[in-house]
Amino acid sequence: MARERGFDILVVGAGPAGIAAACVAAESGARVGLVDDNPAPGGQIWRGGPERPADAAAAWFARLDAARLERLAGVQIVARPGPRVLLAEAAGEALVLRHEKLILSPGARERFIPFPGWTLPGVLGAGGIQALLKSGFPVAGKRVVVAGSGPLLLAVAAALREHGAEVPVIAEQAPWGRLIRFGLGLLARPGKLAQGAGYRIKTRGARYVAGCWPVAAEGARRVERAILRTARGTWAEPCDLLACGFGFVASLELPRLLGCAERDGSVCVDEAQQTSVPGVWCAGEATGIGGVDPALLEGQVAGLAAAGRRADAARLFAARDRARRFGRALDRAFALRPELKSLATDETIVCRCEDVTRGRLAAYGSWREAKLHTRCGMGPCQGRVCGGATEFLFGWAPASGRPPVFPVPVGVLGAGGNESPIDRAPGA
Amino acid sequence: MSAADEAVTVLVNGQPVRVPPGTSAAAAVAMAGVSAFRSSVTGAPRGPLCGMGICFECRATVDGVPGVRTCRTRCREGMEIRTDGA
Amino acid sequence: MADRIPDAIVIGAGLVGAACADALAAAGLSVLVLEAGVAGGGATAAGMGHVVVLDDSEPQLALTAYSRDLWDALLPDLPADCEARRCGTLWVAADAEEMEGVRRKEAICRAHGVAAEILDPAALAAAEPALRPGLAGGLRVPGDCVVYPPAVTRFLLDRARGRGARVWTGAAVASIEDGGVRLADGSAVAAGRVVNAAGLSAGRLTPGLPIKARKGHLVITDRCPGFARHQLIELGYLKSAHGGAADSVAFNLQPRTTGQMLLGSSRQYGDETEAVDHAILARMVRRGCEYMPGLARLQALRVWTGFRAATPDALPFLGPLPGIDRVWLAAGHEGLGITTSLGTGALLADLMTGRTPRIPAAPYRPDGRMEMRR
Numbered sequence: 001m002a003r004e005r006g007f008d009i010l011v012v013g014a015g016p017a018g019i020a021a022a023c024v025a026a027e028s029g030a031r032v033g034l035v036d037d038n039p040a041p042g043g044q045i046w047r048g049g050p051e052r053p054a055d056a057a058a059a060w061f062a063r064l065d066a067a068r069l070e071r072l073a074g075v076q077i078v079a080r081p082g083p084r085v086l087l088a089e090a091a092g093e094a095l096v097l098r099h100e101k102l103i104l105s106p107g108a109r110e111r112f113i114p115f116p117g118w119t120l121p122g123v124l125g126a127g128g129i130q131a132l133l134k135s136g137f138p139v140a141g142k143r144v145v146v147a148g149s150g151p152l153l154l155a156v157a158a159a160l161r162e163h164g165a166e167v168p169v170i171a172e173q174a175p176w177g178r179l180i181r182f183g184l185g186l187l188a189r190p191g192k193l194a195q196g197a198g199y200r201i202k203t204r205g206a207r208y209v210a211g212c213w214p215v216a217a218e219g220a221r222r223v224e225r226a227i228l229r230t231a232r233g234t235w236a237e238p239c240d241l242l243a244c245g246f247g248f249v250a251s252l253e254l255p256r257l258l259g260c261a262e263r264d265g266s267v268c269v270d271e272a273q274q275t276s277v278p279g280v281w282c283a284g285e286a287t288g289i290g291g292v293d294p295a296l297l298e299g300q301v302a303g304l305a306a307a308g309r310r311a312d313a314a315r316l317f318a319a320r321d322r323a324r325r326f327g328r329a330l331d332r333a334f335a336l337r338p339e340l341k342s343l344a345t346d347e348t349i350v351c352r353c354e355d356v357t358r359g360r361l362a363a364y365g366s367w368r369e370a371k372l373h374t375r376c377g378m379g380p381c382q383g384r385v386c387g388g389a390t391e392f393l394f395g396w397a398p399a400s401g402r403p404p405v406f407p408v409p410v411g412v413l414g415a416g417g418n419e420s421p422i423d424r425a426p427g428a
Numbered sequence: 429m430s431a432a433d434e435a436v437t438v439l440v441n442g443q444p445v446r447v448p449p450g451t452s453a454a455a456a457v458a459m460a461g462v463s464a465f466r467s468s469v470t471g472a473p474r475g476p477l478c479g480m481g482i483c484f485e486c487r488a489t490v491d492g493v494p495g496v497r498t499c500r501t502r503c504r505e506g507m508e509i510r511t512d513g514a
Numbered sequence: 515m516a517d518r519i520p521d522a523i524v525i526g527a528g529l530v531g532a533a534c535a536d537a538l539a540a541a542g543l544s545v546l547v548l549e550a551g552v553a554g555g556g557a558t559a560a561g562m563g564h565v566v567v568l569d570d571s572e573p574q575l576a577l578t579a580y581s582r583d584l585w586d587a588l589l590p591d592l593p594a595d596c597e598a599r600r601c602g603t604l605w606v607a608a609d610a611e612e613m614e615g616v617r618r619k620e621a622i623c624r625a626h627g628v629a630a631e632i633l634d635p636a637a638l639a640a641a642e643p644a645l646r647p648g649l650a651g652g653l654r655v656p657g658d659c660v661v662y663p664p665a666v667t668r669f670l671l672d673r674a675r676g677r678g679a680r681v682w683t684g685a686a687v688a689s690i691e692d693g694g695v696r697l698a699d700g701s702a703v704a705a706g707r708v709v710n711a712a713g714l715s716a717g718r719l720t721p722g723l724p725i726k727a728r729k730g731h732l733v734i735t736d737r738c739p740g741f742a743r744h745q746l747i748e749l750g751y752l753k754s755a756h757g758g759a760a761d762s763v764a765f766n767l768q769p770r771t772t773g774q775m776l777l778g779s780s781r782q783y784g785d786e787t788e789a790v791d792h793a794i795l796a797r798m799v800r801r802g803c804e805y806m807p808g809l810a811r812l813q814a815l816r817v818w819t820g821f822r823a824a825t826p827d828a829l830p831f832l833g834p835l836p837g838i839d840r841v842w843l844a845a846g847h848e849g850l851g852i853t854t855s856l857g858t859g860a861l862l863a864d865l866m867t868g869r870t871p872r873i874p875a876a877p878y879r880p881d882g883r884m885e886m887r888r
Contacts (some may be wrong), residue, residue: 037481038500079792082793087792092811109478112477112478119468121464121475122463124476124479127478127479128478128480129479131479132476132499135450135451135499136448136450136452136455136456137454138455138458138459222473222475352468352474352483352485353484354469355470355472366552368555372552372554372555372559373665380736381482381484385477385483402816402817402818407813409812409813409814410777410803410809410813410814411799411803411809412814414799415796416792416796417794
C-alpha cells in the first residue's frame with residue numbers, strides 16, 4: 001500500500017508564491033503541506049536559498065523555517081485519482097496526498113526558441129545556466145554570450161562574472177526605443193531602478209546591445225561561435241557557452257490536469273486567487289508572468305483566502321494589483337520580435353526528444369496532428385520544450401492535461417486506486 | 429561539519445573528479461571537460477539545456493541506472509557517472 | 515474527373531475507411547473520402563496497432579486470419595514511419611486451466627493454417643526473460659505483427675489518391691441521404707454508394723446501429739529496448755474483450771520499434787469522457803506488473819484513453835444495409851479495427867463489384883443483426 005499524508009491545505013510548488021502561501025496558511029492554524037520536486041525550497045528564482053542575509057528572500061526563508069507545516073521535498077505530483085486526492089512520486093515510490101484545499105504555485109519555465117545550432121552542447125537557457133551555476137557548473141575562464149530578452153539577462157551576466165566567466169556581449173532583442181520607455185517607467189519604482197543599476201555595474205565590460213538577437217550557433221561538436229544580428233549587420237562572436245533566455249512560459253500541466261480554466265497561457269483566478277475549480281487556488285507565475293513581487297503577494301492572498309481569512313486577504317489586493325501591473329509592463333517592454341519566428345529553418349530541430357525538424361512540422365495544422373504523424377511532443381520532456389516553441393512558431397494551442405504530469409515509474413501509477421483482490425492474475 | 433558539507437570525489441567516465449559539497453552531477457561532468465552528455469535519437473551530441481529537470485538533455489547513467497537527470501542529482505562520494513557512448 | 519459523381523463516398527478516414535478507399539480505388543471505383551477531423555485521428559490514433567489472429571469465434575478467426583494474410587502482402591511496401599515489425603504474439607498462461615486454453619488455441623490455429631507454437635515454462639522464460647517466474651507456459655504466434663496505424667492510414671490514403679481517390683478532411687457529414695450525404699455545412703455531395711466507416715460516429719449516421727463506445731487506457735514508457743520481444747497478452751484477454759458490461763483489465767504489452775513499451779488494456783462501457791479513469795488505470799498497471807515485475811520501474815511518459823466501437827456480438831458490420839444497396843456499413847470493429855481493416859476493405863470491394871469474397875461474408879452482414887442488443 002502506498003504511503004498517505006493528509007492536510008487541510010496542500011501547497012504545490014515551493015517558489016516564492018508557494019512559500020508565502022504556505023507560511024500564512026500555517027500561521028492561520030491550518031494543517032499545511034508544502035510540496036516541491038526540488039530537494040530545497042526556493043523554486044527557480046530563489047534556488048539555493050537567499051543570496052544575502054538581508055534579502056527579502058532571507059526573511060521569507062526564516063518565516064518558512066519557523067512555520068508549523070510539513071515540507072515534502074523531492075516530491076512530484078503526477079496524477080489526480082479523485083476529488084481532493086493527488087498521487088505523487090517520491091524517490092520512485094507512490095505517495096498519496098489528501099487535502100481539503102489546494103494551492104497551486106507551479107511557476108514557470110523558460111521559453112526556448114529554436115534556431116540553427118541551438119541543439120549543440122554548450123547552448124543553454126539563460127535561466128538554465130543560472131540554475132546550473134548554483135549547483136557548481138564550471139564557467140571560470142570561459143567566454144559566455146548571453147542573449148534573448150528581459151532583465152534576467154542582466155542577472156545572468158552578473159552571476160556569470162561573479163563566477164569568473166567572461167561575458168563579451170549581452171544581446172537584448174527588444175529595440176532601444178522600447179527599453180528607454182521601460183527605463184523611464186522604472187523611475188516610478190526606485191527599488192527596481194536600483195536593482196537594474198546594480199546589475200549594470202556588475203556587468204561592466206560586457207557590451208549590452210539592444211535590438212540584437214542570435215541567428216545561429218556554430219561549432220563542430222559543441223558551440224564555438226554565436227552568430228548575432230542587429231539591423232546594422234551580422235557578426236560571429238566566439239564563445240564557449242551561449243545562454244539564451246526568451247522569456248517565460250507558465251507551467252500549466254497540473255492546473256490543466258485539475259480542469260482549471262486558463263486564458264492566453266495563464267490560469268484564470270478571481271481577486272482572491274481562486275481558480276474555476278472549487279477548493280483550488282493558484283498563485284505566482286502560473287496566473288501571469290510577473291516575477292517575485294506579485295508572486296509573494298498572490299501567494300499570501302491565496303494562503304489567507306484558503307485559510308478562510310478573506311478580509312485579511314482583501315487588504316493585500318491593491319498591492320498585489322500594483323505589482324501585477326509592473327509585471328505586465330515588463331512583458332510589453334520585452335515582447336518578442338517577429339524576426340525570431342523565422343530563425344529556425346526547415347532543417348532546424350524543434351522537438352529535441354524525437355529530433356523532429358521544423359520542415360516536418362510545418363505540414364500540420366495543429367499540435368495534435370503534428371504529434372500523431374511526427375512524434376513531436378511524445379518524448380520525455382512531454383512537450384515542455386517543444387510545446388512553447390511550436391506555440392511561438394505556429395500558434396498551436398497546447399494539449400489538455402493528462403497524467404502523468406511528470407515522467408514517473410509505471411508502478412507508481414498502480415497506486416491511488418482501490419486495491420481489490422479481484423484482479424489478481426491466476427496463480428499470482 | 430556533516431558529511432553533506434564536505435567535498436566529494438566522483439567518477440566521470442572512469443575519471444576521478446573532486447567537487448565541492450552541493451555540486452550536481454551535471455556540473456561534475458562539465459568539470460571533467462565533457463560537453464556531450466548524451467546522443468539524440470539521430471545520434472547528435474547533446475548537453476544540458478534547461479537546468480531545472482524538464483528538458484531531459486542532461487541524462488547520463490548514474491551508478492548503473494540509465495536516464496538519470498544529472499542536473500537534479502547531487503554528487504555523493506564514489507558516485508559513478510557515465511555519459512552516452514563513454 | 516473533377517465533377518463526376520464518385521462511385522463511392524467513404525465516411526471516415528480512420529484505418530478502416532482508408533483501407534476501404536484503397537481497396538475500392540484498386541477495384542477501379544472512383545472514391546471520395548470524407549473525414550470530419552484529421553485522417554487517422556480517432557480510434558486509429560488511440561489504439562495499439564496490433565495485427566493479431568483472434569479466435570473468440572469462428573467468424574472472428576476467419577476475418578483476422580484473412581486480414582493478417584493481407585498485412586503480410588502489405589508489410590514490405592510500408593515506409594519506415596509505419597514502424598511495422600513482425601514480432602509475433604506471445605499468449606501467456608498463468609495456470610493449468612489457462613494452459614488448456616493454450617492447447618485449444620494451438621489446435622484451432624493448426625486447423626486454420628496459422629503457425630503457432632506451444633511453449634513450456636522454460637521456453638517461455640527464454641522467449642521473454644522479463645516475465646515473472648511460475649507461469650504455466652504460452653503460445654507463440656510468429657506471424658502476428660505491430661504497426662503504427664496513423665502512418666499506415668496516411669500511406670493507404672496516398673495510395674488511393676494515386677488511383678484517383680479524393681480525400682476531404684475537416685468535412686463532417688451530418689446525414690446520409692438518398693443519393694449521397696449532406697455535410698455539416700449544409701451542402702449535399704452525391705455518390706453512387708455511401709460507405710459508413712465512421713467508427714464511433716457510425717451509429718449517429720445510421721440510426722439504430724447497435725454500436726457502443728468501449729473505453730480503453732494505454733500507457734507508454736520511455737525507451738527500454740529489449741525489455742519485451744513479442745506482443746504479450748494474457749489468456750484472460752479474450753474474456754475481457756468478449757465479456758459483459760463489467761469494467762475489466764487484461765495484461766497486454768507491446769514493444770514498439772523505438773524501444774518504448776506500450777501497456778494496456780482496459781475495457782469499460784458507460785464512461786464516454788476522455789478523462790483518464792485513475793481507478794481502472796491503477797488496476798491495469800498492477801495487472802501488468804504482476805506479469806512483468808520489471809515494468810514497475812520503467813518510466814511512464816504518457817497515459818491516454820480511446821474508444822472502441824463495440825457491437826453486441828463482437829463482430830463488425832460489413833455490407834449493405836438490409837434492402838438498401840446504396841448504403842454500406844464498415845463499422846463496429848471493437849479492438850480489432852487495425853487487424854481487420856484490410857480484410858474489411860477487401861471484402862467490401864469484392865461485394866461491391868460482384869466478386870466472390872475470399873471468406874464467407876455472411877456473418878458480418880448487417881442482415882438480421884441490426885436489432886441485436888446486449
